[in-house]
Amino acid sequence: MNVQVPKKxxxxxxxxxxxxxxxxxxxxxxxxxxxxxxxxxxTLNGSDMNIDIETxxxxxxxTEGTFALPAHVFAQVVKSLPGELVELVFGDGELGVMSxxxxxxxxxxxxxxxxxxxxxxxxxxxxxxxxxxxxLSHVRYATAVAEYQAIFRGVKLELSxxxxxxxxxxxxxxxxxxxxxxxxxxxxxVIPARSVDEIIKLLSDGEVKVALSDGQLSLSNGHxxxxxKLMEGSFPDYNRVIPNTFPVSITVNAETLxxxxxxxxxxxxxxxxNRVDMFIREGTLQITAEGSYGRSQEALxxxxxxxxxxxxxxxxxxxxxxxxxxxxxxxxxxxxxTSSPSVLSSVKDPxxxxxxxxxxxx
Amino acid sequence: MNVQVPKKxxxxxxxxxxxxxxxxxxxxxxxxxxxxxxxxxxTLNGSDMNIDIETxxxxxxxTEGTFALPAHVFAQVVKSLPGELVELVFGDGELGVMSxxxxxxxxxxxxxxxxxxxxxxxxxxxxxxxxxxxxLSHVRYATAVAEYQAIFRGVKLELSxxxxxxxxxxxxxxxxxxxxxxxxxxxxxVIPARSVDEIIKLLSDGEVKVALSDGQLSLSNGHxxxxxKLMEGSFPDYNRVIPNTFPVSITVNAETLxxxxxxxxxxxxxxxxNRVDMFIREGTLQITAEGSYGRSQEALxxxxxxxxxxxxxxxxxxxxxxxxxxxxxxxxxxxxxTSSPSVLSSVKDPxxxxxxxxxxxx
Numbered sequence: 001m002n003v004q005v006p007k008k009x010x011x012x013x014x015x016x017x018x019x020x021x022x023x024x025x026x027x028x029x030x031x032x033x034x035x036x037x038x039x040x041x042x043t044l045n046g047s048d049m050n051i052d053i054e055t056x057x058x059x060x061x062x063t064e065g066t067f068a069l070p071a072h073v074f075a076q077v078v079k080s081l082p083g084e085l086v087e088l089v090f091g092d093g094e095l096g097v098m099s100x101x102x103x104x105x106x107x108x109x110x111x112x113x114x115x116x117x118x119x120x121x122x123x124x125x126x127x128x129x130x131x132x133x134x135x136l137s138h139v140r141y142a143t144a145v146a147e148y149q150a151i152f153r154g155v156k157l158e159l160s161x162x163x164x165x166x167x168x169x170x171x172x173x174x175x176x177x178x179x180x181x182x183x184x185x186x187x188x189x190v191i192p193a194r195s196v197d198e199i200i201k202l203l204s205d206g207e208v209k210v211a212l213s214d215g216q217l218s219l220s221n222g223h224x225x226x227x228x229k230l231m232e233g234s235f236p237d238y239n240r241v242i243p244n245t246f247p248v249s250i251t252v253n254a255e256t257l258x259x260x261x262x263x264x265x266x267x268x269x270x271x272x273x274n275r276v277d278m279f280i281r282e283g284t285l286q287i288t289a290e291g292s293y294g295r296s297q298e299a300l301x302x303x304x305x306x307x308x309x310x311x312x313x314x315x316x317x318x319x320x321x322x323x324x325x326x327x328x329x330x331x332x333x334x335x336x337x338t339s340s341p342s343v344l345s346s347v348k349d350p351x352x353x354x355x356x357x358x359x360x361x362x
Numbered sequence: 363m364n365v366q367v368p369k370k371x372x373x374x375x376x377x378x379x380x381x382x383x384x385x386x387x388x389x390x391x392x393x394x395x396x397x398x399x400x401x402x403x404x405t406l407n408g409s410d411m412n413i414d415i416e417t418x419x420x421x422x423x424x425t426e427g428t429f430a431l432p433a434h435v436f437a438q439v440v441k442s443l444p445g446e447l448v449e450l451v452f453g454d455g456e457l458g459v460m461s462x463x464x465x466x467x468x469x470x471x472x473x474x475x476x477x478x479x480x481x482x483x484x485x486x487x488x489x490x491x492x493x494x495x496x497x498l499s500h501v502r503y504a505t506a507v508a509e510y511q512a513i514f515r516g517v518k519l520e521l522s523x524x525x526x527x528x529x530x531x532x533x534x535x536x537x538x539x540x541x542x543x544x545x546x547x548x549x550x551x552v553i554p555a556r557s558v559d560e561i562i563k564l565l566s567d568g569e570v571k572v573a574l575s576d577g578q579l580s581l582s583n584g585h586x587x588x589x590x591k592l593m594e595g596s597f598p599d600y601n602r603v604i605p606n607t608f609p610v611s612i613t614v615n616a617e618t619l620x621x622x623x624x625x626x627x628x629x630x631x632x633x634x635x636n637r638v639d640m641f642i643r644e645g646t647l648q649i650t651a652e653g654s655y656g657r658s659q660e661a662l663x664x665x666x667x668x669x670x671x672x673x674x675x676x677x678x679x680x681x682x683x684x685x686x687x688x689x690x691x692x693x694x695x696x697x698x699x700t701s702s703p704s705v706l707s708s709v710k711d712p713x714x715x716x717x718x719x720x721x722x723x724x
Contacts, residue, residue, distance in 0.1 A: 073628070080625040081662075094656065105414055105657030206454040262466055263442040266435070293435040294456065296466030298444075 033071035043252035123209035125184030144170035243336035247308035281310035323354035395433035417583035487546030506532035596638035605698035609670035627679035643672035685716035
């Protein structure tokens with residue numbers, strides 16, 4: 001029972017599965033990689049119970065079989081192989097891995113100790129992989145790291161018959177990204193942030209098929225299949241907290257603003273919310289910070305609009321920098337008030353919106 | 363009292379000094395950077411008590427003065443400056459840093475709280491910076507990490523009237539690098555490994571002047587001055603443990619051998635000295651390893667010489683890979699016996715020699 005595959009293809013395929021497999025687990029079966037040999041493919045399977053990933057490689061084999069072995073050791077061997085072609089020989093309790101002058105024999109484990117995984121038969125919907133990736137990666141930063149409301153540690157996907165929207169919030173800031181396309185599914189789901197990171201790494205181009213079942217989102221294209229366990233509970237209604245009247249608004253370049261905030265924030269007090277102050281008047285944005293080492297300031301020329309002549313408010317510098325990171329070029333920053341949320345949107349990509357709550361001052 | 367300097371030059375100069383300044387210290391004066399303004403230069407000073415570094419920047423100033431401030435905050439400010447030119451304004455208890463639209467005021471500290479540092483008046487010797495750097499960086503790896511004999515945590519420099527040699531050993535391996543040039547100094551000194559790392563980063567090209575005094579090595583060129591506190595005690599006589607009869611020796615490419623050992627060692631037992639076995643016979647080097655996950659092997663064609671037809675021995679794979687890292691191209695690996703040291707030398711650079719003690723087997 002042997003099969004030949006190009007090293008690069010095996011290494012790529014393996015890296016997607018290996019990444020999620022825990023190095024150590026109270027369930028030793030979870031640290032295993034499952035290899036399935038069929039007539040025309042070698043399939044790799046792994047799971048961390050939150051996400052199951054399967055990747056497939058085209059390979060001619062005369063026989064069929066299922067095998068298991070410690071994932072990380074196999075990955076280390078594959079990474080270090082000297083040749084361009086790898087020969088895998090599935091023998092009696094051992095997997096031979098041969099490449100150029102190098103050979104190794106890895107001990108196989110009973111594949112029944114790997115927790116069983118099933119993928120859907122039918123995928124009701126589909127999206128462009130690049131679109132889904134763009135939506136998720138624009139909002140990922142706004143998820144909560146540790147929050148009393150566990151649901152905030154996930155990204156919400158709103159799948160409707162006209163639109164797909166990704167939303168994340170931690171209560172102090174919010175980001176959403178709209179895709180003006182329908183997926184074929186209709187549901188509101190919340191994906192754990194760590195699984196969102198894995199999905200972003202898996203997605204490349206082409207179409208990805210999507211299915212929902214039993215608290216689980218499934219994705220599939222020609223190269224991989226994945227089941228993602230969804231979070232329970234639902235997002236509070238965030239639409240009502242997004243303000244819609246803005247006495248002051250400015251237009252400024254995203255990189256310029258982000259760099260200026262980062263520079264000024266060097267002096268900000270890290271123990272006091274990393275506070276930077278902003279004062280806008282007569283087309284000038286003045287950014288200042290003060291901490292125990294001294295104070296700093298920078299002034300930017302901006303295009304100012306609105307009914308009020310000026311506004312003064314303060315932010316956590318990190319929240320502003322995070323919200324600016326997915327954008328580039330000109331952006332609009334709209335202020336609803338000194339203590340009510342500010343809204344940031346990209347001029348060239350109206351699909352992205354970020355909201356940041358100012359720090360309470362005085 | 364103000365001075366203008368190019369941002370890049372200030373940032374480079376500062377990075378060498380800042381790197382050694384501790385972020386936190388029981389002596390708060392140690393976390394300060396001292397700035398000295400003279401007629402034609404701005405001088406930066408820092409110390410961690412093991413190494414003192416001073417760098418100088420050409421700068422026109424109308425006045426003179428000595429100032430101090432927290433090193434890491436100043437470095438962060440300088441790194442993030444937007445413009446190409448920086449204006450430093452030394453005021454009453456504050457240092458103003460201005461660049462393009464950005465301005466900051468940093469609180470100054472009494473410079474008398476910085477421990478005083480003096481550099482030698484006279485440098486009796488000199489070396490090419492590139493030579494000294496090459497010698498130190500070839501042997502640095504062989505110093506002990508944690509060893510009952512503290513002296514092994516340093517690199518010995520043997521300065522004689524005909525030669526300069528750098529040596530390091532941890533008792534299980536040894537490396538030396540010869541420079542067939544005299545420095546003008548005659549002494550055996552031991553430099554702490556961490557200070558060796560700093561010296562390597564400071565050195566670039568041109569000549570570096572050297573001086574010895576009071577348990578301290580001093581280095582100087584046009585851009586920096588450094589005092590390095592030397593280790594007390596002396597190296598044991600290592601020359602007598604370097605073997606000189608070799609029943610078997612092989613010639614092999616350094617990269618080929620290093621990669622093969624690394625690959626085979628994936629299967630080695632990390633808890634049993636990362637053991638790889640070698641068997642040499644009839645111009646073939648067979649490398650094998652065995653651990654709890656399986657076993658691996660690789661065979662390399664080598665040029666074999668010597669009086670004995672074969673030899674079998676085992677090494678800690680890490681020690682072999684470390685010894686090979688500074689070399690490239692063909693190398694000679696000479697075996698004095700199964701349990702006595704092996705000697706590795708580069709064919710194209712005879713100045714480098716490494717010795718590795720095999721693992722006890724059987």
